[in-house]
Amino acid sequence: MISEAFIQELLRRVDIVEVLRACLDIKRVGSNYVSCCPFHSDKTPSFTISPTKQFYHCFGCGAHGTAIGFLMKHYNLSFPEAVSRLASSVGMLVPTSTSASSSQKGDPESVLSPLLNKAVIFYKQHLSNSKSVIAYLSDRGLSSDTCQRFDLGFAPNSYQNLRAIFGKQYSSPDLKEAGLVSEGRNGSLYDRFRGRVMFPIRSVRGNFIGFGGRVLSENKQPKYLNSPDTTLFHKGHELYGLYHNMSFIRHERAAIVVEGYIDLLSLVQNGINNVVASLGTSCTTAQMKLLFRYADTVYYCFDGDAAGRKAALRVAESILPILVDGKQVYFLLLPEGEDPDSYVAKQGCDDFRNILFQSKPLSSFLIDDWRVRFQLDTVEGRAIMIHGLRETLLSINAPIFKISLMRELSVLTNIPEEQLLSITDAGRFSSSDTSSVVDYRGDSSNSKSYSANIRDNNRYRVPSLAQRIARLLLSKPREISNFAFPIQFLDIQDEDFCSLKDLILVLSELSPGSNLDDIHSLLVSHPRARWFSKVLSLDRIELSRDEWMAAFRESCLALEKYYLESKCDIFLEKISKKTIDSCEKDQFFLIMNRLQDLKSR
Numbered sequence: 126m127i128s129e130a131f132i133q134e135l136l137r138r139v140d141i142v143e144v145l146r147a148c149l150d151i152k153r154v155g156s157n158y159v160s161c162c163p164f165h166s167d168k169t170p171s172f173t174i175s176p177t178k179q180f181y182h183c184f185g186c187g188a189h190g191t192a193i194g195f196l197m198k199h200y201n202l203s204f205p206e207a208v209s210r211l212a213s214s215v216g217m218l219v220p221t222s223t224s225a226s227s228s229q230k231g232d233p234e235s236v237l238s239p240l241l242n243k244a245v246i247f248y249k250q251h252l253s254n255s256k257s258v259i260a261y262l263s264d265r266g267l268s269s270d271t272c273q274r275f276d277l278g279f280a281p282n283s284y285q286n287l288r289a290i291f292g293k294q295y296s297s298p299d300l301k302e303a304g305l306v307s308e309g310r311n312g313s314l315y316d317r318f319r320g321r322v323m324f325p326i327r328s329v330r331g332n333f334i335g336f337g338g339r340v341l342s343e344n345k346q347p348k349y350l351n352s353p354d355t356t357l358f359h360k361g362h363e364l365y366g367l368y369h370n371m372s373f374i375r376h377e378r379a380a381i382v383v384e385g386y387i388d389l390l391s392l393v394q395n396g397i398n399n400v401v402a403s404l405g406t407s408c409t410t411a412q413m414k415l416l417f418r419y420a421d422t423v424y425y426c427f428d429g430d431a432a433g434r435k436a437a438l439r440v441a442e443s444i445l446p447i448l449v450d451g452k453q454v455y456f457l458l459l460p461e462g463e464d465p466d467s468y469v470a471k472q473g474c475d476d477f478r479n480i481l482f483q484s485k486p487l488s489s490f491l492i493d494d495w496r497v498r499f500q501l502d503t504v505e506g507r508a509i510m511i512h513g514l515r516e517t518l519l520s521i522n523a524p525i526f527k528i529s530l531m532r533e534l535s536v537l538t539n540i541p542e543e544q545l546l547s548i549t550d551a552g553r554f555s556s557s558d559t560s561s562v563v564d565y566r567g568d569s570s571n572s573k574s575y576s577a578n579i580r581d582n583n584r585y586r587v588p589s590l591a592q593r594i595a596r597l598l599l600s601k602p603r604e605i606s607n608f609a610f611p612i613q614f615l616d617i618q619d620e621d622f623c624s625l626k627d628l629i630l631v632l633s634e635l636s637p638g639s640n641l642d643d644i645h646s647l648l649v650s651h652p653r654a655r656w657f658s659k660v661l662s663l664d665r666i667e668l669s670r671d672e673w674m675a676a677f678r679e680s681c682l683a684l685e686k687y688y689l690e691s692k693c694d695i696f697l698e699k700i701s702k703k704t705i706d707s708c709e710k711d712q713f714f715l716i717m718n719r720l721q722d723l724k725s726r
Contacts, residue, residue, distance in 0.1 A: 158176070279321070285316060334357040445520050591624065602632050611681050612626060
């Protein structure tokens with residue numbers, strides 16, 4: 126039997142959006158995602174996926190569940206098979222019942238959580254009885270209310286303090302599994318945490334899963350000590366303070382990431398509540414993904430020394446593969462010698478907010494580093510830079526961000542943007558790299574039409590009709606003012622067509638002097654930026670004006686046909702239910718006649 130604790134940890138690690146994206150064509154709508162339901166005949170998206178609550182729900186058929194339930198239903202898997210498949214995708218091993226440890230024989234959470242809860246109470250009691258530690262925390266600016274809210278404690282400086290509350294249970298393997306005791310070379314057990322201020326760490330569900338401990342003396346090393354990875358605690362997947370501050374992060378759709386426990390507590394105490402700490406790591410990919418579930422904007426705050434800058438650069442480069450358009454990342458490097466705790470103590474929270482809002486966006490932070498790292502005033506230096514950054518640039522999966530970054534890089538290196546894209550294997554945007562661009566102009570020898578070319582999906586991925594039309598309009602955005610687009614045919618309850626309608630409105634409002642940069646700026650800031658980025662990631666088309674006009678007419682006819690067919694489906698449904706009236710019957714026959722006319726062309 127697979128324990129409930131393992132199931133909860135698995136569901137916390139996976140992102141249901143990514144799991145379902147591999148099976149469905151999902152689209153973002155606000156903070157959720159939608160798709161046509163795979164479990165019933167669904168022609169308009171009624172299937173909703175919540176990234177914050179990590180479940181799916183279909184308003185059409187009522188299907189509802191977690192990522193595990195979806196895999197079971199979609200692939201006809203048993204529960205253990207679905208758990209195993211999901212666990213393997215995030216590098217987890219499904220526990221078996223063959224281990225000798227009682228925490229693996231039963232439910233680890235039911236065994237380990239009471240031990241951790243007991244330890245939290247024990248450490249809190251010792252803090253309340255230790256005037257010197259209370260004085261230390263007070264000197265650090267932490268109030269008793271803050272210490273109480275975050276359950277701070279103190280581990281006395283002797284080797285077997287916990288024996289007093291656990292008695293014979295101290296020798297149980299469960300205490301070691303909980304990360305509370307360690308085993309010496311001679312097999313003897315001793316408390317892992319000694320002489321340290323204790324910071325209990327909660328899961329996103331609020332359960333105690335581990336500890337961080339800080340020494341009182343600056344000379345003693347290591348300064349910070351965390352619980353080891355256990356069945357319940359995995360340092361690279363947790364964020365200190367996320368449970369306490371999740372509501373503030375969700376409300377502001379923004380989060381501040383600091384390095385230290387006291388940094389976080391100091392900010393919270395000064396009224397800055399949308400903050401988490403990275404448990405002493407430089408922030409892992411798993412932590413970033415977890416945070417992006419709740420925030421659209423993330424500020425990473427680092428100490429201003431050389432180590433802080435290096436850590437910030439590591440984070441910046443590791444974010445690139447998981448960044449999506451619509452998410453923003455900023456970096457703040459504090460003055461040298463300062464951390465968030467000391468800065469707020471000296472300058473106040475208002476000043477901290479001011480410098481936070483002046484922090485550098487991810488793109489500027491990277492470019493500033495490249496400008497310093499490479500010798501850009503020589504041809505050789507620029508060549509070394511592009512060669513050295515090729516893998517980094519290839520890792521970017523956010524199309525609009527990538528295009529914008531390439532534009533900045535083009536200015537920096539004085540290399541045309543199209544050539545940079547081609548060099549970094551993004552040549553589908555480059556008209557000069559004909560091997561990777563689909564020829565939508567057709568073959569003059571056999572008069573293959575534009576629409577026939579885009580239907581050739583033996584070699585190319587065929588985008589949706591709305592995406593194809595959007596790509597066509599973006600290839601010559603100023604032409605939209607010269608033609609009457611049949612916008613009435615976009616009256617379809619579908620995310621693609623709603624997005625296309627918004628794109629047409631954006632393009633129709635362009636001023637005569639607008640350039641491509643202006644258009645990109647409008648698209649990046651638009652609520653449908655995610656959909657626009659998908660269109661921009663499609664193969665670029667290069668058409669003469671005559672070819673473009675012909676393709677435009679074909680697209681309008683294809684759109685009309687799609688619209689009429691969708692209306693036809695509605696009438697057919699009414700016919701099957703015997704709810705169609707005489708007026709609707711007349712409309713139905715008119716539509717059928719028009720469809721017949723379109724198909725005969």
